Amino acid sequence: MHAIQCKCGSVRGQVEGSGTHSRIICYCTDCRAFAGYLGKAADVLDEQGGTEIVQVAQSRLRFLQGEDCLAAIRLSDTGMLRWYASCCDTPIGNTIANPKVAFIGLIHSCLDRQRMNDDFGSKVAAVNTDTALGTPQLKQRGLFGVIARFIWIVVTSRISGSYKTSPLFYASGLPRVAPKILSAEEWAALKNEL
DSSP: OEEEEOTTSSSEEEEOSOOOOEEEEEOOHHHHHHHHHTTOHHHHBOTTSOEEEEEEEGGGEEEEEOGGGEEEEESSTTSOEEEEETTTTEEEEEEOSSTTSOEEEEEGGGBOGGGHHHHHOSOOEEEOGGGOOSSSOOOOBSHHHHHHHHHHHHHHHHHHOGGGGOTTBOTTSOBSSOOEEOOHHHHHHHHHHO
């Protein structure tokens, strides 16, 4: 079990059991925009604009308190669902809007930093490095393994039916929280801040 908690402690949960996971740092502009939207860039991003994420099956995620504080945004009407704790704007994670693609990329700011290596290993892939900030230019590493583990999480969740037990989606397939979809103007303003 790995604890999940927002900054103020209102939202608490855990990643249960063991299973396939990937630990990555994503340097994409969308991840930077999410941190910027919440005003959490200093807490979330590394010096080159990367966000550390742990991808796990949604069925392993349990909320113990504060589910009523969960909120979500989409940077566009086709973008990922980006979940956060509305009580203190702590980023929680990213999911695809389709609940059958049942993974969540948990953002390090809600995880127990002291247990990351013990619970998720010390190997960290780097992806979307072409949009990393500053120098030296980072090299992508570990992408093949991330893709393979992602496919495994999604396929095994579908075969077992465990995708139906996500705490983030209703049985109907709708997210438990209606996401705010940013307007083109809001998205453009965020991009200008990156």
